[in-house]
Amino acid sequence: MTKEDKNLFIAAVILGLGLLGAVDGIVFHQLLQWHHMVLNPNIKLEIITDGLFTAAFSALLIWGGIKIFQDARQNKLGHSWMIFSSGIFIGGGAFNIVEGIIDHHILQVHRVRPSAENPLLYDLVFLAIGVLLVIIGFLIKRRYQSG
Numbered sequence: 001m002t003k004e005d006k007n008l009f010i011a012a013v014i015l016g017l018g019l020l021g022a023v024d025g026i027v028f029h030q031l032l033q034w035h036h037m038v039l040n041p042n043i044k045l046e047i048i049t050d051g052l053f054t055a056a057f058s059a060l061l062i063w064g065g066i067k068i069f070q071d072a073r074q075n076k077l078g079h080s081w082m083i084f085s086s087g088i089f090i091g092g093g094a095f096n097i098v099e100g101i102i103d104h105h106i107l108q109v110h111r112v113r114p115s116a117e118n119p120l121l122y123d124l125v126f127l128a129i130g131v132l133l134v135i136i137g138f139l140i141k142r143r144y145q146s147g
Contacts, residue, residue, distance in 0.1 A: 001145065005078035007071040009087040009141075015064035016091020020133075021057025023092075024099065025050065028112065035110040037103075082144035089137030096130025 001009070028034045029050050036046035037053045071077035078084075103109050104123045112122035 001083075002078060004071075004076055005080060005083045007067070007076055008078035008080065009083050011064050011067040011071065011077075012084045012087025013091035013094070014060055014067060016088040016093075016137075017095045018057045018060030018064060018091075019088065020092035020095035021053070021060060021099075024095070025054055025057060029053075034113045034115070037110065039110045039114060080144060082140050086137045086141035086144065089133045089140065091137075093130045093133030093135075093137060096126055096133065100127040100130060 029036060037049035038046060040046055068077060100112075100123060104111055104126070111119040112126045113119055116122055
């Protein structure tokens with residue numbers, strides 16, 4: 001992989017992390033209202049932690065955009081849609097895996113759908129989707145590198 005492709009891939013991974021964070025925050029926290037970042041009887045704490053979560057994934061999206069801009073200005077940015085999409089998938093999947101393992105299982109600050117009859121099932125599907133996204137990303141990347 002060229003240095004330019006590596007720069008594009010890294011920026012895409014950062015964007016993928018932020019993108020899946022946005023999907024999580026928008027879909028699970030706001031639209032479906034299944035959970036907050038920290039489940040607590042204190043609604044102010046729940047809203048503050050959701051806000052910090054939104055700030056974190058927004059920062060990732062901004063960082064990824066700035067990296068692309070800076071690398072493009074210096075003519076150090078690849079142009080392969082396959083490399084870009086592989087990074088998005090890998091970053092997004094990594095978000096699900098890391099957030100799922102840390103928040104749902106280790107820290108147990110929330111579940112994907114705590115009010116479900118079987119909340120563990122939702123947590124495991126969330127992790128499985130993350131693994132699937134990472135696998136898709138690596139398959140796309142491998143196809144690009146072999147072609």
